[in-house]
Amino acid sequence: MDSTSKKYYKISEVAEMVGLPMSTLRFWENIFPTINPRRNDRGTRFYTPRDIEAIRMISYLVKDKGMKLEAAQEELKRNRDGITKKFETVQRLRQVRDRLQEMLDSLHHLR
Incomplete structure (x- = not known):
């Protein structure tokens, strides 16, 4: 998972981080009130x-599940804490899987 160390990110950076097109991010912004980027005078999203x-x-709810x-809207309203826990667990498991795959690849290169 990419770390989020800056205070604000442009839409192109976010699209790359989450693996979604910018048009999807703009669309979801209109549907999900939890996505509320700030805008400057020129309309650039941050x-x-x-x-x-x-x-x-x-993305986890729509793409993975x-x-x-x-x-997804209803699920977020009803059970946000439960979704957050499941999402975090899935993210941790993916990190473990990726790390294990890296280790396996390293072992294969040693042969």
């Missing part, structure tokens, strides 16, 4: 780490 985590959680947008 996302906070909190916005990015909300996007990752929505296969929920429709309306169902």
Whole structure:
């Protein structure tokens, strides 16, 4: 998972971090009130780490779990804490899997 060390990120940076097109981020911004980037005078969006985590959680529900947008909205309203725990667990498991894959690749290169 990419770390979020800056205070604000442009939409292109966020799109790259989460692996989604910028158009999807703009669309989700209109549907999910938890995604609320700030804008400057020119209209440039600036996302906070909190916005990015909300996007990752929505992506988990929509892309990984296969929920429709309306169902994801309802699930977030009903059980945000439960979703957060599951999302964090899945993220940790992916990190472990990636690290194990790196170790296996290193072992294969030693042969």
